Amino acid sequence: MPTPAVRTAIFPVAGLGTRFLPATKATPKELLPVIDTPLIHYAIDEAQAAGIERMVFVSHPSKSAIERHVMDDARLRAELRSRGKAELADELREASFPEGSDEVVFTMQDQPLGLGHAVLCARDHVLPGPVAVILPDDLILGQGCIGEMVDAYRRNTPGHMVATMQVPAEETRKYGILSVTKTEGRVLRADGMVEKPEPSEAPSREAVVGRYILDASIFDDLAKQTPGAGGEIQLTDAIARGADRVGLAGLRFSGQRFDCGSKAGMLRATLHLAADDPECEAVLEEMIAAATAGTLAA
Ligand code: G1P
Numbered sequence: 637m638p639t640p641a642v643r644t645a646i647f648p649v650a651g652l653g654t655r656f657l658p659a660t661k662a663t664p665k666e667l668l669p670v671i672d673t674p675l676i677h678y679a680i681d682e683a684q685a686a687g688i689e690r691m692v693f694v695s696h697p698s699k700s701a702i703e704r705h706v707m708d709d710a711r712l713r714a715e716l717r718s719r720g721k722a723e724l725a726d727e728l729r730e731a732s733f734p735e736g737s738d739e740v741v742f743t744m745q746d747q748p749l750g751l752g753h754a755v756l757c758a759r760d761h762v763l764p765g766p767v768a769v770i771l772p773d774d775l776i777l778g779q780g781c782i783g784e785m786v787d788a789y790r791r792n793t794p795g796h797m798v799a800t801m802q803v804p805a806e807e808t809r810k811y812g813i814l815s816v817t818k819t820e821g822r823v824l825r826a827d828g829m830v831e832k833p834e835p836s837e838a839p840s841r842e843a844v845v846g847r848y849i850l851d852a853s854i855f856d857d858l859a860k861q862t863p864g865a866g867g868e869i870q871l872t873d874a875i876a877r878g879a880d881r882v883g884l885a886g887l888r889f890s891g892q893r894f895d896c897g898s899k900a901g902m903l904r905a906t907l908h909l910a911a912d913d914p915e916c917e918a919v920l921e922e923m924i925a926a927a928t929a930g931t932l933a934a
Contacts, residue, residue: 639793640765642786642849643690645683647770648754649676650696650745655897664699665897666772670905671913675896676702677731679772686783688768692741692758703742708732750868755850756858764852769871771846775905778891781847788887789849792823795882796854796875799847799889800824805835811843812872814886824886828879831865831872842886845893850875851882 653665660668666676683691695702709732713725733740741761745754755769766789768782781799789797800814815828816839824842833839848871857874864870875884894908895901910916926932 639790642686642766642768642789643688643763644758644761644765645686645688645691645768645770645782646755646758646762647676647679647691647693647772648745648751649693649699649702649772650748650754652696652698652748653897656899662701664702666699666702667705668896668902670775670896670902671909671916674705675772675775676705678775678777679770680706682776682780682782683768683770685780686768686786688782690739690741690761690763692743692761694745694754694757695742697744697746706733706740708734710735748868750863750866750870752858752861752869752871752874755871756855756869759855759858762852766849766851767854769846769848769850773895773897774846775894775896775901776845776847776889776891777894777905777908779889781889781891781893782849784889784891785847785849785887788823792820792885793883794823794825794885795851796878796884797849798829798844798875798884798886800842800844800886801888801893802841803843805838805841808833808835808838808841808843811845812870812875813838813840814842814844814884815839816842816886822888822890824888826879826884826886829872829876829884831870844872844886845889847889848875851878853878853882 649666653660656665667674708729713728716725743757743761745757785797809832812829812831813833814826816824817827818825830839854874857877861869861874864873894905896905910920
């Protein structure tokens with residue numbers, strides 16, 4: 637039987653973004669830009685490039701700006717046109733979803749009960765088959781990570797697949813960690829996953845980053861899931877619960893990942909992209925020269 641296609645991507649975007657306060661008091665963290673492009677944009681582009689047909693955003697009532705950003709704004713376009721900015725109006729339309737499109741669904745997670753609970757909130761809106769989950773604050777540049785996973789999933793049919801990268805032992809407590817049983821090139825077969833273990837308890841140093849392809853049975857497992865680490869319904873625990881039944885694998889993705897949920901990661905991503913941006917390149921060189929000369933903080 638051919639592997640069923642991955643048609644839906646779930647974007648959990650209900651989090652309050654406390655690490656970026658006060659910037660995130662009124663602006664959702666997913667709308668914070670790296671140079672001039674909001675994080676959510678990179679995530680949507682990645683899903684579209686992977687052939688995803690439906691995007692389900694699990695948001696929060698206080699974050700309606702995400703919906704306004706993602707959906708077409710005919711009034712704004714008309715205003716731009718009347719000011720002779722037709723090209724900009726066309727670009728905005730290109731980058732947004734038309735009103736009433738069944739390519740996009742917004743649903744609410746009213747209470748912060750965890751990533752697993754957020755994914756469960758999408759259940760009634762997904763298309764049949766396995767689903768992708770994309771965490772927009774994990775920015776992955778280079779080859780589209782979810783596209784790479786869709787290809788690997790098709791070849792390896794693992795049931796659940798997670799994107800992984802190796803981390804130093806002292807960082808296992810920041811990630812879901814895979815219990816690896818066998819390495820087949822870039823695919824790591826696994827029999828479980830542990831959420832944020834202490835280094836002494838970690839089954840490996842293969843950390844899960846914010847890209848998943850999950851067998852549709854994840855929703856039944858999530859519905860049965862009791863709170864885990866941090867008192868939250870953990871996606872990691874529901875994945876581990878299904879590992880024996882449907883299979884689990886990690887994919888060592890090829891792109892470069894930036895933790896844009898942290899100031900350091902956001903800065904790294906900005907500097908990385910600045911080096912490629914004609915408007916920013918010279919500024920970057922100027923700042924590096926100043927830093928080298930020790931005059932930056934003056
Ligand atoms: C979440 C997941 C964790 C994963 C991480 C990747 O944690 O629970 O398993 O490794 O994303 O960024 P969070 O960073 O939301 O605490």
